[in-house]
Amino acid sequence: xxxxxxxxxxxxxxxxxxxxxxxxxxxxxxxxAGVDTTVPDGVDHHDLAIYCLMLADDALVMSHRLxxxxxxxxxxxxxxxxxxxxxxxLGQSRLLLARAAAANLSVVPAMPHGSPxxxxxxxxxxxxxxEFLNVRLVEAENGDFGQTMARLLVFSxxxxxxxxxxxxxxxxxxxxxxxxxxxxxxxxxxYAGRWFMTLARGTEESRRRVVAGLQAVWPLQAELFExxxxxxxxxxxxxxxxxxxxxxxxxxxxxxxxxxSDVERPDIGALARVxxxxxxxxxxxxxxxxxxxxxxxxxxxHPSGSW
Amino acid sequence: xxxxxxxxSASFPTEQERAFAIAAEVTxxxxxxxxxxxxxxxxxxxxxxxxxxxxxxxxxxxxxxMATMRDDLVHRLHDHGYDQVEVRVSLSPAWSSDWITPRGRxxxxxxxxxxxxxxxxxxxxxxxxxxxTRRPLICPRCGVAEVxxxxxxGTTACKALYRCTSCLEPFEHVKxx
Numbered sequence: 001x002x003x004x005x006x007x008x009x010x011x012x013x014x015x016x017x018x019x020x021x022x023x024x025x026x027x028x029x030x031x032x033a034g035v036d037t038t039v040p041d042g043v044d045h046h047d048l049a050i051y052c053l054m055l056a057d058d059a060l061v062m063s064h065r066l067x068x069x070x071x072x073x074x075x076x077x078x079x080x081x082x083x084x085x086x087x088x089x090l091g092q093s094r095l096l097l098a099r100a101a102a103a104n105l106s107v108v109p110a111m112p113h114g115s116p117x118x119x120x121x122x123x124x125x126x127x128x129x130x131e132f133l134n135v136r137l138v139e140a141e142n143g144d145f146g147q148t149m150a151r152l153l154v155f156s157x158x159x160x161x162x163x164x165x166x167x168x169x170x171x172x173x174x175x176x177x178x179x180x181x182x183x184x185x186x187x188x189x190x191y192a193g194r195w196f197m198t199l200a201r202g203t204e205e206s207r208r209r210v211v212a213g214l215q216a217v218w219p220l221q222a223e224l225f226e227x228x229x230x231x232x233x234x235x236x237x238x239x240x241x242x243x244x245x246x247x248x249x250x251x252x253x254x255x256x257x258x259x260x261s262d263v264e265r266p267d268i269g270a271l272a273r274v275x276x277x278x279x280x281x282x283x284x285x286x287x288x289x290x291x292x293x294x295x296x297x298x299x300x301x302h303p304s305g306s307w
Numbered sequence: 308x309x310x311x312x313x314x315x316s317a318s319f320p321t322e323q324e325r326a327f328a329i330a331a332e333v334t335x336x337x338x339x340x341x342x343x344x345x346x347x348x349x350x351x352x353x354x355x356x357x358x359x360x361x362x363x364x365x366x367x368x369x370x371x372x373m374a375t376m377r378d379d380l381v382h383r384l385h386d387h388g389y390d391q392v393e394v395r396v397s398l399s400p401a402w403s404s405d406w407i408t409p410r411g412r413x414x415x416x417x418x419x420x421x422x423x424x425x426x427x428x429x430x431x432x433x434x435x436x437x438x439x440t441r442r443p444l445i446c447p448r449c450g451v452a453e454v455x456x457x458x459x460x461g462t463t464a465c466k467a468l469y470r471c472t473s474c475l476e477p478f479e480h481v482k483x484x
Contacts, residue, residue, distance in 0.1 A: 031373075034362075034395030077468065081460035088464065091369025095398075157435075164432060176398035180368050182433060183401060183484045187459055190436045197437055253435055260437055 030118060031094045032173065037102035040170045043237045048171065049104035050133065051234045053123070054280060055162075056096030057134035060124060061288070062155055063089035064295050065142055074145055081191060085152070088184040092177060097123045099173045116306045117299075125299035129282075129289050136271065136279040137220040139288035146199050146206065147213030153192035154217060157253050158224045160185040161246035170238040193257045200261035215266050222270035225250075228280040326359045327352040329387050336375040337463050340418045343376060347406025350397055358391035359384050364402045367464035367484075404465070404484050419447045421469065421480040446471035447478050454478075 039045050066086035073079035101108050101119035108119045109126040117126075137155060142148050163185065166178035199210035225247040234240030258265055277283035299305070319325035330352050331344040343349040343363065351362040361380050365373050377394040384392045404423035407415075412422035421444050440459065445452050449471060457468040457477065466479045 032396070034393070035398060077458035077460075080462070080468075081458055084460035084464055087369040087371075088367060089369070091365075091367060095368060160433065172399065176401065177368070180365075180398065180401040182429075184368060186427075186433050187482070187484075190440075191459060193435055193437050194439070249432065256435060257437065 030098060031091075031120070032098040032102060035173060037099065037173055039103055040172075040237075040239065043171065043239050044233060045104045046106070047230050047233045047237070048239060049100040049107045050230045051240050052096045052100035052103060052174070053107060054133040054228070054231070056093045056100060056123070057132045058138055058155075058159065059089040059093040059096065061132070061134045061291070062138040063087075063093060064291065065138065065140075066148075066152075068142060069148065078145070082148075085188050085191070088181075088188070092181050092184075093124075094120055095173075095177045099177070102173075112303050115304045117303065121299065121307075125296045126303070129284050129292050131282060132279075132284065132288070132292070133282060134279050134284075135220070135223050136285055136288075137217065137224060139279070139284055139291060140217065140220060141287050143213055143216055144209055145195075146209035146211075147216050149192050149195040149199065150210060150213035151217045152188065153196050153257060154221050154224075154254065156185050156189040156192055158221075158243075158246065158250050160189050161249050161253075162241050162243060165241040165246070169240065174239060196257055197261045200263050210261075211263055214263065215268060218266040218268045219271040223278050223280075226278065226280070231280070321354075323352065323354040326354045326384065326389065329384055329389075330359075330361050330380055333376070333379045333383050336372045336379070338415075338418075338420070340414045340420075341407075341411050343380070345408050345411030345414060347402065347408065347411075348376065357389050358393070359389045360393045360395060362395045362397050364397050364400075366402045370464055402484075404481060407481070415481060416447055419478055420466075421445075421447050421478060423481045423483045426483045440467075442480070442483075444469065444480060446474060446476070448476050449474040 039048055063086040066082050066089070069082040070079065070086075073082055097120040101123065105119070107123070109122050109131075111117050111122055111126065137151065140151070142151075160182060163178040163181045167175055167182065169175040169178065196210060196214075199206040201207070225243050227242050227244045231240055231242055235242040255265065274283050319328060330349060331342055333343050333349075335341045335343060335346050335348070338346070346366070348363050348366060349361070350364050351360075353360045353362075361384070363373075363376060363380070373396070380394050381392045403426045405426045407423065415422045424442060439456055442456075443452070444454050446454055451471065451473040453472045454469050455472055457470050459467050459482070461468045461479050465481055465484070467482050468477065469480050470477045
């Protein structure tokens with residue numbers, strides 16, 4: 001006698017009735033489950049939520065851009081490295097989006113009645129481009145590997161400087177996210193800095209490309225140090241960091257990499273504001289709309305979907 | 308009633324120690340040679356009647372294994388008679404590779420993985436490091452110290468890729484963080 005084999009689903013026999021072992025569970029959970037999300041005294045809930053969205057959107061959009069390298073990187077090791085960095089940033093973004101929702105639920109887009117979409121997903125997939133508050137640096141096209149390294153160097157140097165200060169935030173959730181993020185982004189910045197130097201000191205072609213990459217992203221770096229009124233408000237309340245205060249430190253660090261790489265600091269003006277607005281005001285470039293459309297299309301097609 | 312496994316109860320003076328021992332057996336989904344206790348992710352187990360509150364700390368912000376760890380803890384404690392199991396996430400203090408226990412380090416080595424050295428300590432601004440990280444590692448397969456870093460990023464968020472230049476085998480190193 002041969003035991004009948006159930007060909008209905010190969011997964012059933014793999015799982016043995018216990019789906020908790022399958023591919024990291026069958027659903028996502030609130031990344032802040034069980035964490036005390038009480039807003040500290042004297043802090044405006046809405047300002048804190050908006051500030052968390054700014055930091056979350058920077059990480060989410062940068063993460064998505066880096067994930068576009070998946071299966072396209074120059075070799076397998078860099079493919080894995082870029083995916084790892086994207087994953088760290090996605091993790092930061094999830095915590096920050098959840099923190100924004102916990103600080104003020106009114107920032108979360110309304111979903112159809114009974115939709116199981118959690119607040120962090122509603123924020124990531126159901127806001128329009130004008131509602132995203134990321135700096136424009138992170139939304140630009142990847143360009144080639146050299147340009148991606150140039151952007152990652154500028155971005156991780158800036159964000160690491162912000163997060164080192166954010167570790168002292170009166171908001172315990174932001175402080176915890178920052179302490180964790182500093183550990184992760186130390187690896188990101190070293191990775192980008194080493195590749196920048198390697199490419200600049202490599203072949204004529206690799207040098208040409210990384211220098212062109214730096215020039216392509218340079219107009220977007222001035223915006224990183226402009227202070228939005230919400231950033232000022234949360235800084236005064238002791239929960240946020242005024243990005244203007246990290247400018248000197250970031251420039252010194254970038255200068256270290258540039259001089260080791262024998263690359264001159266670009267002399268290119270900043271990308272202008274549009275009607276006085278930039279990324280932090282929800283004003284974005286064309287590349288962002290296209291990226292967002294691709295990132296959101298599946299979730300938007302299923303607003304009551306369970307993932 | 309909790310005392311389903313009477314034998315197990317008898318070996319632990321308190322209910323809390325019994326619940327902790329059960330939670331401590333749950334393994335990491337990506338590195339199943341390590342228990343959550345070995346990895347330093349299991350921070351606390353509190354017990355009242357047949358309700359248990361377990362506190363865990365994620366290794367990396369984006370670690371996708373957190374949901375599975377949570378499910379596995381709930382399942383394991385349910386199986387031992389605890390009806391109400393709550394898993395709390397504690398973000399502070401942040402996880403450090405220093406929390407991996409000596410037993411965990413031995414388990415890593417037994418399975419061909421290289422255990423982390425001391426985590427970097429930062430007083431003041433974190434310095435930029437433009438030269439490849441140098442770690443005094445030995446190949447977990449052949450034991451020689453001739454190894455080279457392939458990539459600071461590996462198959463999971465917590466690992467770097469190395470290669471032994473003697474036996475030529477690749478191996479993974481759990482990163483210092």
